[in-house]
Amino acid sequence: MQHTEISTLLRSEPSHHEFIVKGWVRSFRSNRFIALNDGSTIKNLQCVIDFESFDDDVIKKISVGAAIKITGVLVKSQGQGQNVEIQVDSVDILGEANPEEVKLTILSPKRHSLETLREQAHLRVRTNTFSAVMRTRSKLSFAVHEYFQKNGFNYMHTPIVTGSDAEGAGEMFRVSSLSPTNPPLDENGNVNYKEDFFGKETNLTVSGQLEAETYAMGLGKVYTFGPTFRAENSNTSRHLAEFWMIEPEVAFNDLDANMDLAEDFIKYILKYALDNCKEDLEFLESRLLQEEKSKPMAERSDMTLTEKIAFIVENNFKRVSYTEAIEILKRSKPNQKKKFKYIIEEWGADLQSEHERFLVEKHFKCPVILFDYPAKIKAFYMRLNDDGKTVRAMDVLFPGIGEIVGGSQREERYDVLKQKMEAMGIDEKELWWYLELRKFGTATHSGFGLGFERMVQFVTGMGNIRDVIPYPRTPGNAEF
Ligand code: 4AD
Ligand code: MG
Numbered sequence: 056m057q058h059t060e061i062s063t064l065l066r067s068e069p070s071h072h073e074f075i076v077k078g079w080v081r082s083f084r085s086n087r088f089i090a091l092n093d094g095s096t097i098k099n100l101q102c103v104i105d106f107e108s109f110d111d112d113v114i115k116k117i118s119v120g121a122a123i124k125i126t127g128v129l130v131k132s133q134g135q136g137q138n139v140e141i142q143v144d145s146v147d148i149l150g151e152a153n154p155e156e157v158k159l160t161i162l163s164p165k166r167h168s169l170e171t172l173r174e175q176a177h178l179r180v181r182t183n184t185f186s187a188v189m190r191t192r193s194k195l196s197f198a199v200h201e202y203f204q205k206n207g208f209n210y211m212h213t214p215i216v217t218g219s220d221a222e223g224a225g226e227m228f229r230v231s232s233l234s235p236t237n238p239p240l241d242e243n244g245n246v247n248y249k250e251d252f253f254g255k256e257t258n259l260t261v262s263g264q265l266e267a268e269t270y271a272m273g274l275g276k277v278y279t280f281g282p283t284f285r286a287e288n289s290n291t292s293r294h295l296a297e298f299w300m301i302e303p304e305v306a307f308n309d310l311d312a313n314m315d316l317a318e319d320f321i322k323y324i325l326k327y328a329l330d331n332c333k334e335d336l337e338f339l340e341s342r343l344l345q346e347e348k349s350k351p352m353a354e355r356s357d358m359t360l361t362e363k364i365a366f367i368v369e370n371n372f373k374r375v376s377y378t379e380a381i382e383i384l385k386r387s388k389p390n391q392k393k394k395f396k397y398i399i400e401e402w403g404a405d406l407q408s409e410h411e412r413f414l415v416e417k418h419f420k421c422p423v424i425l426f427d428y429p430a431k432i433k434a435f436y437m438r439l440n441d442d443g444k445t446v447r448a449m450d451v452l453f454p455g456i457g458e459i460v461g462g463s464q465r466e467e468r469y470d471v472l473k474q475k476m477e478a479m480g481i482d483e484k485e486l487w488w489y490l491e492l493r494k495f496g497t498a499t500h501s502g503f504g505l506g507f508e509r510m511v512q513f514v515t516g517m518g519n520i521r522d523v524i525p526y527p528r529t530p531g532n533a534e535f
Contacts, residue, residue, distance in 0.1 A: 058124070062095035069131040069139050076100060076141065077124045077149065079181060082164055083117050088134075089143070091125065094180075097187050097338045101134065102127060104143040113146055120152030120162040120181075169522055176526055176535040184342060187335035188515045188523055191328065195511060198327035199280055199301055202320055208276040208303060213263030215282065218255055219485050221265045223435050226287040227258035228296075259284035262504060263302050265436070265489050268465060271304035271500055272492060278303040280507070288530050292519040293408070293457060295508060297528035304502035310438075310447040310464040313501035314424050317451055317460050318372050321422075321505070326368050328514045329361060336361055336514075343516040360516045363454070372422040372451065375414070378402065380425055383418055384410050405432045408457040415452045423452045435479045436489075437463040439471055449503070456513050462503020469493035 058075040078093035078100070086106040090099035102125050106114050117123060127141040134140070152162070161167045161175045161182065172179040179185045200210065216230050232252040233239065241247040248256045263279040270277045279302045286296065303316060328336065340360040347355045358366060375383075384390055384399045384406075397407045406425075415423050428448040430439060437446035451460035466472040472493055476483055483490065511523040521527035526535045 060095040061091065061093045061098070061100045064100060064129060064139065064141075065096060065098055065137070067129060067139060070129050073126060073128055073144070074141065075124060075126050076102070077122070080117060080119055080121045080123060080152075082119060086114060089117060089123075089125070091123070092181075092186075094186055094190075097183055097190075097334050098137075101132060101137055101140040102143050103140055104146065109146065113148065116148045116151050117146065118152055118154045118157065119164060120157045120160075121148060122150035122152075123147065124149055169519065173521055173527070180525070183338060185522075187338050188511070188517060189525065191332045191335050191339075191515055192511050192523060194332050195324060195328060195507075195514060196280070198324050198331075199507075201327070202323045203278045203303065206276075208278045209270070209274045211263075211267060211270050211274075211277040211279055213260065213266040213279045213281060213302075215260055216253075216257050217260045217266075218253070218257050219265060219489070220258070220481075221260065221262040223479060223481050224261070224287075226285045227261060228284050228286045230257045230259060261285055262300065264304065264502060264504065265486070267302050267304040267502060268500065269488070269492055271306045271502070272496070272498070275306050276303070277305075290530055291408075292521075293509060293512075295520055295524065295527055295529060298520075298524070299507040300504045301507055302502060302504045304500065306500045307498055308464075308501040309499055310426060310449060310501060313462055313464060313503060314372075314374060314426070314449055317424070317449070317462065317503050317505070321451070321460070321510075322368050324510060325364050325514065329364055329368070332514075336364075339515050339517075346518075363516075364514060367422060367453075370421050372424050373419045374424045374426065375419075377425055377428045377445065380406070380410075380414060380423075383414065387413060387418070389413060403429050403431060411450075411452045411457040412454075415454050415457075422454070425450050425452065430475075433463070435475050435481050436465050436472070438466045439475065447501075451503075451505075453509070453513055456509050458506075459509045459513070460503050460505045462501065464499065464501040467493060467497045467499055469497065 056075050058077045061076060061078060064074060076091060078091040081090040081092050081099050083089050087104060089102040089104060091102050092099045124147040125141060125143055126145045127143040129139050130142050132138060132140040157163055161172050161178055172182065180189055220227055239247045239250045260283055262283055263281060267277055267279050282297055283300045284297050343360050381399060381402050389395050390399050395409050399410065426449040427440060427445045430444055430446045433446050433448045437448045439446055447464035449462050450458050453459040466475060473490060508520050508523050512520055515523060517523050521529065
């Protein structure tokens with residue numbers, strides 16, 4: 056007989072049929088009630104055992120953390136909190152867990168801080184919080200593909216190892232097979248990358264955008280969904296050195312169409328979460344309420360987690376130009392009273408997360424799409440406006456998160472792009488193929504990147520990005 060998943064059993068009516076279940080013991084009360092979890096749902100299955108008819112030896116091994124197999128009958132539960140339970144006929148101990156050692160880990164049944172859980176990242180998925188987050192993450196990944204596939208996009212795998220810096224920001228991890236202590240040198244005494252594996256300098260990709268552009272100019276509509284890497288030394292609750300990015304790119308889309316796509320896509324994902332992650336969101340919502348109780352009143356949210364998600368689905372994003380935003384920020388209270396860490400003095404200033412969050416959370420009180428940024432603070436590939444000083448960029452800003460999407464209409468004019476690359480010190484020799492795309496049937500096109508972990512953060516209400524990816528990579532941190 057095959058074993059049945061707990062999620063299936065909990066949806067069943069008491070049948071008095073025999074089932075096999077396998078899972079990990081979450082608790083064992085009064086030598087009688089085993090709470091078993093197999094990861095298929097946030098809920099545990101109660102298995103009731105008559106300890107007098109079992110060996111003491113077996114009963115002892117039914118301890119928190121142990122993996123066990125139970126054979127028993129599905130009956131109506133006598134207790135509260137569940138409809139059905141298993142009346143245990145036999146127990147097999149599959150993998151023991153020594154209670155003395157379990158006590159020292161996060162498997163022990165008491166509250167552990169998220170920081171402590173991070174230090175035992177190999178065990179944390181056995182907690183309610185992490186299993187809920189990771190099931191939700193999985194569902195959201197599927198929703199991403201579903202959205203694009205339903206809308207005629209082609210999923211494109213862009214390379215992980217690249218020779219170009221797509222963002223022109225120089226925050227790359229080098230990939231090399233040369234000896235780190237004794238690399239070959241050229242006649243000037245510099246490392247000779249011609250002798251390296253690829254015959255040139257290479258790095259981990261920071262974005263699949265440039266490659267996605269080339270494919271959009273043939274397939275029309277493409278998207279990527281893959282890992283990207285940034286060697287930026289940002290120790291914040293919103294940054295990872297390795298994160299997953301979703302990057303659609305569409306031929307013939309201008310910036311307005313790009314904004315429409317971003318808004319529609321985001322709403323689809325959030326609606327999907329509401330419809331398909333109910334039990335986990337219920338748990339995460341109550342977790343968040345609990346967490347917020349320890350915060351001062353003013354910092355508590357006036358909406359629950361699912362209300363926040365539903366609010367985004369049901370309301371239009373506010374579209375505001377950078378120039379307008381700067382005026383609002385200049386006049387704002389925190390700017391006038393010097394409460395911002397970075398005071399906004401003049402047009403051209405780069406926006407910090409405190410400014411983005413002010414616009415979204417205090418001023419507009421809804422997601423905001425900022426567009427037409429100063430060319431100087433944005434990447435080389437964005438299309439220059441006729442004013443000669445702004446570019447067709449857009450950022451989607453989210454409550455509690457800040458920037459969740461960054462995108463633009465791309466510079467499709469060969470001469471203008473070449474000039475911009477020169478002015479910004481981008482090596483034309485490295486990106487000759489990208490430039491060449493503008494010589495053969497160039498056309499308006501646009502795209503954006505959405506940081507998947509920031510989206511998972513928003514949906515699950517987790518405050519730190521390290522808690523929404525199985526094994527976070529951050530400065531000084533690659534233990535697991
Ligand atoms: O704004 P970014 O840097 O844009 C790009 O990479 C473009 N090439 C995208 C495109 O147009 N195809 O990054 C896009 C998004 C950000 O808005 C943010 O959500 C996320 O990626 N992101 C990060 N997420 C986690 N950790 C980091 N270090 C991130 N850097 C960016
Ligand atoms: Mg950005």
